[in-house]
Amino acid sequence: xxxxxxxxxxxxxxxxxxxxxxxxxxxxxxxxxxxxxxxxxxxxxxxxxxxxxxxxxxxxxxxxxxxxxxxxxxxxxxxxxxxxxxxxxxxxxxxxxxxxxxxxxxxxxxxxxxxxxxxxxxxxxxxxxxxxxxxxxxxxxxxxxxxxxxxxxxxxxxxxxxxxxxxxxxxxxxxxxxxxxxxxxxxxxxxxxxxxxxxxxxxxxxxxxxxxxxxxxxxxxxxxxxxxxxxxxxxxxxxxxxxxxxxxxxxxxxxxxxxxxxxxxxxxxxxxxxxxxxxxxxxxxxxxxxxxxxxxxxxxxxxxxxxxxxxxxxxxxxxxxxxxxxxxxxxxxxxxxxxxxxxxxxxxxxxxxxxxxxxxxxxxxxxxxxxxxxxxxxxxxxxxxxxxxxxxxxxxxxxxxxxxxxxxxxxxxxxxxxxxxxxxxxxxxxxxxxxxxxxxxxxxxxxxxxxxxxxxxxxxxxxxxxxxxxxxxxxxxxxxx
Amino acid sequence: xxxxxxxxxxxxxxxxxxxxxxxxxxxxxxxxxxxxxxxxxxxxxxxxxxxxxxxxxxxxxxxxxxxxxxxxxxxxxxxxxxxxxxxxxxxxxxxxxxxxxxxxxxxxxxxxxxxxxxxxxxxxxxxxxxxxxxxxxxxxxxxxxxxxxxxxxxxxxxxxxxxxxxxxxxxxxxxxxxxxxxxxxxxxxxxxxxxxxxxxxxxxxxxxxxxxxxxxxxxxxx
Numbered sequence: 001x002x003x004x005x006x007x008x009x010x011x012x013x014x015x016x017x018x019x020x021x022x023x024x025x026x027x028x029x030x031x032x033x034x035x036x037x038x039x040x041x042x043x044x045x046x047x048x049x050x051x052x053x054x055x056x057x058x059x060x061x062x063x064x065x066x067x068x069x070x071x072x073x074x075x076x077x078x079x080x081x082x083x084x085x086x087x088x089x090x091x092x093x094x095x096x097x098x099x100x101x102x103x104x105x106x107x108x109x110x111x112x113x114x115x116x117x118x119x120x121x122x123x124x125x126x127x128x129x130x131x132x133x134x135x136x137x138x139x140x141x142x143x144x145x146x147x148x149x150x151x152x153x154x155x156x157x158x159x160x161x162x163x164x165x166x167x168x169x170x171x172x173x174x175x176x177x178x179x180x181x182x183x184x185x186x187x188x189x190x191x192x193x194x195x196x197x198x199x200x201x202x203x204x205x206x207x208x209x210x211x212x213x214x215x216x217x218x219x220x221x222x223x224x225x226x227x228x229x230x231x232x233x234x235x236x237x238x239x240x241x242x243x244x245x246x247x248x249x250x251x252x253x254x255x256x257x258x259x260x261x262x263x264x265x266x267x268x269x270x271x272x273x274x275x276x277x278x279x280x281x282x283x284x285x286x287x288x289x290x291x292x293x294x295x296x297x298x299x300x301x302x303x304x305x306x307x308x309x310x311x312x313x314x315x316x317x318x319x320x321x322x323x324x325x326x327x328x329x330x331x332x333x334x335x336x337x338x339x340x341x342x343x344x345x346x347x348x349x350x351x352x353x354x355x356x357x358x359x360x361x362x363x364x365x366x367x368x369x370x371x372x373x374x375x376x377x378x379x380x381x382x383x384x385x386x387x388x389x390x391x392x393x394x395x396x397x398x399x400x401x402x403x404x405x406x407x408x409x410x411x412x413x414x415x416x417x418x419x420x421x422x423x424x425x426x427x428x429x430x431x432x433x434x435x436x437x438x439x440x441x442x443x444x445x446x447x448x449x450x451x452x453x454x455x456x457x458x459x460x461x462x463x464x465x466x467x468x469x470x471x472x473x474x475x476x477x478x479x480x481x
Numbered sequence: 482x483x484x485x486x487x488x489x490x491x492x493x494x495x496x497x498x499x500x501x502x503x504x505x506x507x508x509x510x511x512x513x514x515x516x517x518x519x520x521x522x523x524x525x526x527x528x529x530x531x532x533x534x535x536x537x538x539x540x541x542x543x544x545x546x547x548x549x550x551x552x553x554x555x556x557x558x559x560x561x562x563x564x565x566x567x568x569x570x571x572x573x574x575x576x577x578x579x580x581x582x583x584x585x586x587x588x589x590x591x592x593x594x595x596x597x598x599x600x601x602x603x604x605x606x607x608x609x610x611x612x613x614x615x616x617x618x619x620x621x622x623x624x625x626x627x628x629x630x631x632x633x634x635x636x637x638x639x640x641x642x643x644x645x646x647x648x649x650x651x652x653x654x655x656x657x658x659x660x661x662x663x664x665x666x667x668x669x670x671x672x673x674x675x676x677x678x679x680x681x682x683x684x685x686x687x688x689x690x691x692x693x694x695x696x697x698x699x700x701x702x703x
Contacts, residue, residue, distance in 0.1 A: 263561070267535070270560035271491050274582040278497035281585040285648035286504060287698060297500070300493050 003202070004195045011191055016184050023176045031169050035131070038162065042143035043127045045090060046158045050147050053081055053156065057149055074149050075101050091159040096152050097122075107159050113142060121155050122146055131162065138163035201226035205234060218245035264426035268311060268440060272304035307440070314442040317373065321449055326367040333359045333396045333403070340372060340394070344379050352388045355379065362398040366454045366474060374450045377443040378407040378470050384439070385411030385468060403474045410467035419460050423448040483528035483596055484508045488518040488544060489558065490536050494581075498531060498558075501585040502592070504647060515539025522548045529595060532575075534559040534566065545573050554595045558583075586653050593643075607642045610700060612681055614639060621681070628680055633658060637673050641687065641697040650694035 060077055061069055069077075079102040082092045091105035095118070100110060112132050121128050121144035129143045139162040146155050201223075208222050218241050222234040279297040283289060289297075337357045348355060364371065375394070382392045386409045393408040414422065418429040426441040448458050455475050462468040485507050489495040495511045502509050510525070512518035515536040522530060522544075530548070532555050534541035545555055554576040559566060567578050576595045579588060607614040613622040619635060621628045630638065636658040641649060651667035659669070674695055678687045687697050 267560040270581045271494065274560075275491070275493035275497050277582040278494070278501060278585055278588075282497070282500050282504070284693065285585060287646040287648070287696060293500075300496065304493060 004199050007199075008188075008191055008195050011195075012184070012188055015187050015191075016180070019183050020180050023180060027169075027172055027176055030172070034165060035162075038141055038160070038165065039129045039143070042129055042141050042158055042160055046127050046143040046145050046156065049085070049092065049158065050145055050156055053078060053154075054147060054149070056081055069150055071150065071152060074152075074154075078102055078149075078154070089160075093157040093159070095155040095157070101154065105159070107140070109142075109157060109159065112140070113157070117142075117144070118155070121157075122153065139166045198227065201230040201234065205230075205237065209237065212241060218248060261425050264441075265315070268426055269308065272307045272311075275304045276301050276308075311440040311442070314440050314446060318442065318446055318449060321370065321446075321453065326453060327369065328366060329368050330363050330365045331368065333362055333364050336364050336368065336371070337394065337396070339368075340375050340379070343372065344376060344383075347380065348383055348392070351383060351386075353383055353386060354391055356391050356393045357395070358393075359396040360398060362396070362403060362476075364396075364403060364474065365477065370450045371454070371474075374447050374472070375405070375407070377447050378472070381443055382407055382409035382411065382468065382470075385409055385413070387411065398476065401476055403476055405472040405474070407470045407472070408467065413464040413466050413468055414460070414462040415464060419462050422460055423458065482506050482508050483600075484510070484526060485529045485531060485592070486510050486512065486518065486522055486525075486527045486553075487531045488512045488515070488536065488541070489531070489533045490514060491533075494533075494558075498588070501588055504585070505589055505592075505644075507592075513537075515541070515544045518544050519547045522551060522553065527551075527553050528599070529553065529592060530555045531592075532557055534561065534570070542569065542573060545570075545575060549574060554599050556591060556595060586647075586650070589644075590653070590657060607639065609642050609645060609697065610686075612638075612642075614642060623681055630677070630680065634673055634677050634680070637670075638677050638681070641677075641695065645697050645699050648690050648693050648696045654694070 056077055057069065057074060060066070060073070066073075075096075078094050082094060082102045082104050085092055085104060091103065091107045091109075093103045093107075093109045094101040098118075103109065112134060113130075114132075117128070117130050124146065127143055127145035129141060131139055131141050133139050141160045141162050142157055143160075144155055144157040146153055148154075205222055208220055212218060212220050221238050221241065224231045224234045224238070226234075279301050283294065283297055337359055341355050341357055344355060379392060379394065386392065390410055393406070395408075396403060396405045398404070414429055418427075421427045423444045425445040427445075428439060428441040444458075451458050451472065451474075457473050459471040459473070460468065461471070485502055487495050487498050487502075487509055489498065489511070490513050492513070495513070499509045499511060510521065510527070512521055516538045518530075518532075518536075519539065530553055532541045532544060534557060536544070539547075541557060541559070548555075555574070556577045556579060557570045557575050558579050558581060559570075560581045570578055576598070577591050579591055605615060605617050607616065611624050614620075614635075615622070616639065619632075621630050621635065621638065637654060640654060640657055651670045654670045654674075655667065658673075674687065674689075678684060683697070686700070687695060690696055
């Protein structure tokens with residue numbers, strides 16, 4: 001069952017029960033009080049008649065100077081009295097024991113009145129009332145009291161027709177039923193409108209949420225309208241959608257980055273593999289290969305295999321950096337630079353280049369192996385970009401918060417686009433030249449990763465044909481966190 | 482001999498392709514970027530273009546669009562194995578698509594298929610020493626006398642004669658004679674090669690190379 005149905009039906013049932021109970025209760029009270037006053041009036045009339053009869057008997061005794069009236073005389077007086085009362089709308093019966101003495105009107109009292117009521121009246125001193133319905137649908141109110149006249153006990157009953165009153169009750173009852181039905185209907189309509197109005201935002205939310213869930217469209221937003229709770233709910237859902245959208249975008253970006261990396265990696269691996277496979281296959285299937293050809297083909301195979309080795313080495317470095325904890329150490333920059341110049345010397349000597357080092361006496365804090373790899377890469381790049389017999393400068397100075405390193409060359413320089421994209425994995429400004437020198441396009445990507453884990457940053461300034469300056473900034477006290 | 486234009490920016494790969502094609506006596510011209518390729522293709526006659534997709538200056542798709550009017554068949558060479566690239570290339574009118582890295586014989590086989598499609602008039606007769614094969618009439622003559630061969634034996638002989646002095650693997654024979662979908666064993670190839678060798682008296686010339694396959698060797702090897 002839906003919420004609006006539940007709310008509607010429950011409220012409707014409650015209201016209807018309350019209204020009906022109230023009206024039934026009021027009606028009952030009304031009936032009871034009417035009957036009570038009718039009974040009281042009947043008792044008063046009955047008592048009055050009894051007194052009247054007693055007085056008449058006493059008067060007759062005095063007037064006729066009788067000590068004891070005979071039974072017949074008493075009956076006669078009573079009969080006269082009863083008959084004289086005929087005009088008042090009330091029927092009268094007088095019994096002596098079981099026998100009817102006299103009556104006016106034509107009510108069949110003997111058959112209507114139950115025996116136990118007759119006996120009770122005989123024994124009691126008070127006036128007793130009883131409402132007797134008959135088969136014809138009419139109601140009679142009987143009031144009976146006993147009085148002793150002479151030697152016998154007489155019972156006087158008055159009978160009043162209450163049919164009119166009961167008919168009125170039935171009318172009222174019908175009216176209450178009609179009213180209740182009408183009230184229920186109008187309340188139902190009002191309730192339905194109210195429930196619909198109050199729960200409408202819920203339906204709206206539901207539709208939007210379904211759209212979000214089915215189409216994965218987290219850019220949808222709910223209208224923040226309706227009651228305070230609904231507004232709060234919509235607001236919270238909107239915030240949830242917002243964060244889901246942001247997360248989704250981030251995940252998408254990461255996934256795109258990964259995909260691009262893998263695509264480029266596949267391309268970078270397939271290029272040397274193509275030469276290797278092709279030349280190896282030629283050497284395999286050709287019947288006769290001249291020594292010259294063999295040397296040439298094998299040379300290319302070795303060269304390309306070396307390229308693959310370089311690529312896998314760089315990839316390993318990237319992977320290792322992501323999966324091993326940093327080994328943070330502090331050492332004077334002087335010492336650090338000495339180690340670097342020692343490791344790059346063979347590389348530079350091959351090209352007839354040299355490294356010029358200058359630094360102050362600050363400390364370098366970080367994973368020294370990674371930082372060495374960083375500078376090795378930068379110096380290698382500088383050396384590749386420079387002419388033979390040129391110098392590469394490596395310097396360091398400290399300001400308040402950062403250590404600033406500079407690797408400078410006077411080589412071929414880079415274009416603006418190349419500077420911007422330099423740290424993208426596999427980006428190479430001049431592919432053939434870069435490959436000739438054994439580059440895989442991963443050096444600067446690796447450098448920026450190393451700096452990222454150290455909380456540092458990289459800045460490249462370059463001009464075509466003039467040279468390149470690479471600035472490396474490291475936080476002075478190691479990683480800030 | 483067919484003239485083939487190789488458009489490839491990696492020096493070693495283009496050198497390798499050139500070496501592969503020279504084995505079949507194709508004439509090769511190498512271009513290293515898209516612009517150069519367009520210029521040369523529009524000004525010189527070629528029978529086939531081997532086109533890399535990732536090229537400096539102008540990419541392979543661009544080159545193909547510019548030289549389409551020449552009606553020269555194009556085979557794409559690419560490191561990307563993605564279906565969208567493949568579809569794009571073929572939709573632009575490329576004849577075939579080879580994914581790097583590839584083996585020498587695979588490249589040669591694809592080139593042959595495309596060339597055959599474009600030059601319907603194949604050399605009607607192949608010659609190897611005293612053996613003469615009439616491809617149109619399906620007849621093999623040895624010293625002028627006809628040697629009866631089953632169709633499969635005939636195909637094996639033709640394939641070997643087309644690749645004289647090159648080692649041909651059983652898999653290559655299987656796929657080109659029986660088709661890629663044939664689920665036969667290399668035993669089948671061996672039996673056919675032995676029958677061809679026996680029927681035509683090629684002992685000592687159609688040699689078995691261990692772990693590789695067969696080679697029909699010319700007598701007067703250069």
